Amino acid sequence: QYLDGFAAGMNRYAAERGDKLKEDFKVVLPVTGVDVLAHVQRVIQFHFLTNPQQLQTSSQSGSNAWAISPDYSTGQNALLLANPHLPWGDLFLFYESHLHTPNFNAYGAALVGMPTLAIAFNDHLGWTATVNPLIGATRYQLTLAEGGYLFDGEVRPFETTVEPLKVKQADGSYRTEELTIQQSVHGVVIDQQEKSAIALRITGLDRPNLPEQFLQMAAAKNWQEFETALSRLQLPMFNILYADNAGNIAYIYNGLIPVKKDGSWQDWLQPIPGDTSATLWTEYHAYQDLPRLLNPTTGWLQNTNDPPWTSTFPPVLQSSDFPDYFAPQGLDPKITAFRTQRSIKMLQDAEKMSFEQMVENKFSSYLEMTDHVLDDLINAAKASDEPIVQQAATVLANWDRQATPNSKGTPLFFLWSQLMAGENLFATPWDANQSLTTPHTLANPETAITQLQKAALQLKNTYDTIAVEWSQYAKLNYRNQQKPGTGASGRLGSFQVIEYQPVSQNNLDHQLQSVAGDSYIAALELSDPIRAKVLNTYGNATQPHSAHVGDQLSLYAKGEMRDAWFTRTEIEANLADHMVLEDN
Template sequence: MVWIKRAAWALLVVFVVGFVVLASWEPMAAEKTDPQPDRVYTAEIVRDEFGVPKIYGKTDADVAFGVAIAQAEDDFFTLQDVVAMSRGRYGAIAGEEGATFDYVYHLLDARGTAQREYPELPADTRALFEAYAAGLNQYAKDHPDEVKLANLFPVAGEDVAAGFVLRQPFFFGLGNVIGPLVEGEELRREYGPDIPGFPREGSEGAEQPTEQAHQGIHPLPWGEDAALLGSNAFAVAPDRSGGPTTLISNSHQPLRGGVAWYELTVESEEGWHFTGANFPGSPFPFLGHNEHLGWTNTVNRPDMTDIYKLEMNEDGSQYRLDGEWRDLESETVFLPVRMGPVVLPIPRIIHRSVHGPVIENDKGFFAIRYGGMGSVEQLDAYYRINKATSFDEWQEQIARLAIPSTNFIYADEAGNIAYVYNAAIPDRPEDVTANWRGVLDGSRSDLIWQGTVDYEEIPKVINPGSGWLYNANNEPYTAAGASDDIDPESVSPILGVERKQTNRSRRAYKLLSQASLLDEESLRRIKYDTAYEREGYVADLWDALEELDFGEPTMKDAQLASRARDILLEWDFTADNQGRADALALLMIRDFMSAEYQNKSEMPGLRELLEKSAEHLMEHFGRLDPPMSDLLRLRQNGVDLPLDGGSDTLRASTTWQVDEDGRLSLVHGDSFIQWVEWNDGEPVQSRSIQPFGAAITRPESPHHTDQMRLFVDHQLKPVYFWREDVLANAKRRYTVTNASYFNLVIRAAAPQGVCQSTLQR
């Protein structure tokens, strides 16, 4: 019996040792960051009645330090997730879902790209990112109890840059290529016009679906395809508005998380003065305005990615290129995957060829190559357009095509308005016969393009005669009215520019074209419009409902679905909370919109979805026609408010989660809205709104939910851009710094509830 006890003790020791190792290996193995030598940063943060921060500093770097502190005060929870993603460690926080990010981090060589390219950026741009990293480090140092993961800090500017490398490609749909390749699923791509090597689907020479890639099958690791999230943007010249040059930013992003907007204003003595919004992990706003000009963005969907099937040798270690065998670069990485109290190291092999990242599945080895690959120049370009003072300066930076994708809608104090279909589209050789929308022959080096097309080839409209511009995630060929729109035949089809319309686009184009005057009242009606045009997938859906034959329904679910269909056929095609069919229509439209928008080969089953929607309403509301506002809600920390709008209306309530009570809690749709006006001879003024509040993950803060009522009521709040307005409306004003002595003074003097790295004035 003694040996049994000894064996039991040995097993127990092995178990304990194994548990300790699995619970502690990941922080110990994490790559160490070497921050830049200490530099003292000092910034002032002023918060208004809604807690929105205005960050001031002597230098741009001081301001960037303050941006990190301000955002950490409001949302350190999300910032840490972003930092973990930027270091390939998100699986240690979020488990298997987080490890998906980490796999892509290694696949795209986010760290290697940052290490190679970040040192080549201009010194002032790197100074901005080093300062931002220093702010994150300072907050983490002052608040160790909030840190989620050991050794996550300190970080350096290079870490922040790696986050940009990781996230940006997914805005033009790279996740919808990686997903199917990883799973070994069939790949389909939308076909272009009938030109040599570029056949339409179903035409002679078209490849079969198993050899085509399709943008839109798989969502991003972030949970949704960025393109599906949508956005609206409008610019109106003074002659058409009857007064100011107007810019309306109406982005549709997730309301929470790593790509949710955060509002801020920055100003330095070096000429950086801008107000708008960024995503967690950025030292500067991505959209908004300065004194002279402004812009906003909508997601576009150019064909930015090419897929190559490699010809491999027997053991999979080499691939053939131009008749010669080359070694496939391979390395084993360990993805951290948290499971309860332990983190498991899951091995994955990462491959690369001269084409780019390589994914192995049951069908073979596939390389991918995409626009903007291997570059971090967007970090510099965003910084420069923040400080541009004229259209020429702004366009000079956009023309670099350093920002890989997204439409830009622009306006300025001089009355200029512009639309640029910005995209770093691969410079594919037009004299080479190849189906660029299919899977390419990886053994041909002439198919491995270098660089991007010239800016002159990108669709754009500048100062149209109509006096207005818009985009709602539609093709660039409807942007300014019939007399000013771009002719699709003028754009090379090999660029892969999408040919798609959204309901939002159809409505915006119709309403803008019909309006004789686009003053504030008219623009508000357009921006908050809740109607659908009976065109495209909406027409297809209602035509199918009319043709749906239930015969003599005898089953209870069939009877219920038949009644629901009859209600839907009476709908007035507005999601305004007034029609008895609004709730049913809301439940029906989203899946059809999503399928059409993502080019899915099959639409949802109509009868099944109708039955499911009807049963949901009966179960939770006891009727098929409850007010839509009872169904669709904006919810946060006990505040529960009704919403209007639907998936793909200009007042966008795009996607939701179904709560236990059957209500639909908005997940993304209308998010940060900013309305900017330049009146002749007057300083710029703007208003804005967020769905929740500035302190998005701080339930104890009064600014956790304080914008919700304004948001649901279609109201905007003032933006305090000018210093005198900021100070006149200041509710809290304090200084942040990383100076050691000053921090000691602050810790001793800071009142309860004030960040340790701040000093209340």
């Protein structure tokens, strides 16, 4: 009924305001509740759990999250920071929503097309989600044989179905095409060669009640009710960080983890032999098996897409207490290590955290990677005989190591890090016993200086100087909105995460434009009443006629957030339009 009601709302909008919809979009109308559920599974299972092109999670999908206990908070209330990082387009867009029913009152954000809040707070509690490194898709390598594939010493036939697909033509008519689908006992066949094939097995396709679970989470009034909803495990992945007005904070490495006989996390990233039932998983670990923490003595919990073992520091959860295939054993400097270290250091640096300090820290663009490599790079550059390399050393030595609009040195370091991406950068790798200070030391100073010279020359040729401000080099772009660049890639250790890509036009005065990163942001103090500041970086609209396309980008560029309008008084004071819905 809820899904059908959500679909009916979209159909009503299309009927009443169809002139605001592109003709290309109208082909899917009318939308049904089944369509909505199919979209939910398409996004979760086939974009987060497994990338449709690369069969892995999108490299632009990530998040920051903090949960801080009252003992660690200056206001003596629990604090929660929600900060997902996703591409700024298509099905990854968030929209803010406030759901107020006789049963609950919840505010937060949902992904476009989703009928329920994925990150939210109500009068009693709040939660956020971060992408976790859980492996929810297994590729099985099949050995083909006459009549099918080998399994446990026998030849099994594929299950073959033919689905008719209607393809709309330019004149409005439809052409029918047939799609042949082959399935093994493992799952659907996604690739086939002469003697082998790959079958894909994905978690959670047998659990369709995620929208209902999200509604139960939003209606919860305390930790017990929230955990009861979460433990249904209808959400097949994502860490959950939680805080409430009773002072509880929690971390859950949430998801459907298949029960496997052996193998490490790295092993299960690779194609698995599919010719034996010994490797075929058929059950999931229970909620009680998952890494979880409630009210740790550290006074805070954090996640930056790292494994569960660094949710606190010193670690409370130990990888040795869980199967090797649950998560990676440590931090990966090529993905999350520096952002994780930056997150932990900011939490450690505060004797107690205020609400205002949490918001300020959210916009920290200090590049943690510089603490591990920059001094070595500067010293090596100072010893060079090349004048431009010596100039680069001076620029980097005077740099504030941040990615603020006025930071000089950020473009040079960014370019250098890009040129070094394929190199073995560090002589000392990441070490669990020195988890906040490793990796460190340049592995090959000669190569590092060669690439630094290339980066400096590139800037010199473009800008006639290598002391270029970040806002000259990078811009925040969304549709027709443009603001000075701020923030940087999480791979460099910036907590303010913006992922940039090179501009496509040659006549622009900047080199990079934002395409992903900080999306919906919420800072919560679980007081009575709740205190909340929010921001949807790119705004809550995509339609060209809307004034809300990119209208929050200016706040983001200044490191500011806005008050959430949560009470009826606040809403009525800021009302732009209203509609009375009646039962037909």
